[in-house]
Amino acid sequence: MTAFQTHSEEFSLTEATVPNGRTALVTGSAGGIGRAVALRLAAAGYDVTINYSRSKERAEATLKELRQHPGRHQAVQGDVSDDAAVRELARVAAGASGTLDILVNNAGTTSETPPDDLDGIDLADWDRVFQVNVRGLVQVTRACAPALRAAGGSVVNVASIVGLRPGPQPLAYAASKAAVVSLTKTLSRVLAPRVRVNAVAPGWIAGEWMERTLGDNYDRLMERRARMTPLSRNVTLEDVAESVYALAVSxxxxxxxxxxxxxxxxxxT
Known part of the structure; x- marks a missing residue:
C-alpha cells in the first residue's frame, strides 16, 4: 500500500512562503544529514521539499526550522522503496513549474548485524537495506529525471567511505553504499549533458548514527579517530551539508x- 502524505497547509503568500523559484528535494531529511542539507539549501534561497518515512515529529520540527527562511517549504511522507509514492513525491517537489534544480538522495537505512558476522546476516534485513539505499535511489532519480532535465539540475547522492573501503559497518550497509558509488558514476553518463550527478562519502560523523554503530565504545573510538585525522577532528553534519551544497551549485x-x-x-591511513 502506497504511503503518501504532504504537510503543506493552506497559507497566504507572506514573505516566508512566497516561492523563491529554485527547487530542491532532499530524501530522508527528518534529521541527520538530510536535515542539515535541507537547512543549508533553504538558507541559500531554495524552496525545499523534505521527505521522511516514519519520523513524522522530527520532520515537522525540521519543517518548522525551514520556514524560518523565506520560500515555500514542505514535508512529504513516503517510503523511497515504494515507486508509486516516489512518483508522487517527485511531482509535489517539482511543483507547478515542473522543474527541480537539486535532488539529494540521502534516504538510507542499515542492519543491526555486526560487521564481521557473516553467518548472522538476516536476508530480510539485507533486502530492506538494498530496497531503501539502492532501489530507492534509482526510483527517486528516475522519477525526478524529467524535472531535473528541464531545470538543468544536479543530483548529489549520499554514499559513505565504507562504500570505498572496509569499515565498522554491517555488510549490507557497506555493500549498498558501494552500489551508490557505482550508480553515481553510471547515472552521470545516463543523465548527461543536462544533469550532473555526484556523491559525497562522509567519514565518521559525530552524533547519533555513529553512537548506534559504535555503542559503548563511541567516545573512545571517536577520540582516537580524531587523533588519526590530519585535520584533528571528526566530520560534522554541517561539513557534509556544505560539501553537498558546493557539489550541487558551485x-x-x-x-x-x-x-x-x-x-x-x-x-x-
Whole structure:
C-alpha cells in the first residue's frame, strides 16, 4: 500500500512562503544529514521539499526550522522503496513549474548485524537495506529525471567511505553504499549533458548514527579517530551539508565524482 502524505497547509503568500523559484528535494531529511542539507539549501534561497518515512515529529520540527527562511517549504511522507509514492513525491517537489534544480538522495537505512558476522546476516534485513539505499535511489532519480532535465539540475547522492573501503559497518550497509558509488558514476553518463550527478562519502560523523554503530565504545573510538585525522577532528553534519551544497551549485563542470569528507583520514591511513 502506497504511503503518501504532504504537510503543506493552506497559507497566504507572506514573505516566508512566497516561492523563491529554485527547487530542491532532499530524501530522508527528518534529521541527520538530510536535515542539515535541507537547512543549508533553504538558507541559500531554495524552496525545499523534505521527505521522511516514519519520523513524522522530527520532520515537522525540521519543517518548522525551514520556514524560518523565506520560500515555500514542505514535508512529504513516503517510503523511497515504494515507486508509486516516489512518483508522487517527485511531482509535489517539482511543483507547478515542473522543474527541480537539486535532488539529494540521502534516504538510507542499515542492519543491526555486526560487521564481521557473516553467518548472522538476516536476508530480510539485507533486502530492506538494498530496497531503501539502492532501489530507492534509482526510483527517486528516475522519477525526478524529467524535472531535473528541464531545470538543468544536479543530483548529489549520499554514499559513505565504507562504500570505498572496509569499515565498522554491517555488510549490507557497506555493500549498498558501494552500489551508490557505482550508480553515481553510471547515472552521470545516463543523465548527461543536462544533469550532473555526484556523491559525497562522509567519514565518521559525530552524533547519533555513529553512537548506534559504535555503542559503548563511541567516545573512545571517536577520540582516537580524531587523533588519526590530519585535520584533528571528526566530520560534522554541517561539513557534509556544505560539501553537498558546493557539489550541487558551485562545480558546474564536475560530474561522476565522489567527494570524500573525512578530514584526510582515508588519504593518509
Amino acid at each position: 562545480h558546474s563542470f564536475v560530474t561522476g565524482e565522489v567527494l570524500v569528507i573525512d578530514g584526510g583520514y582515508t588519504a593518509t
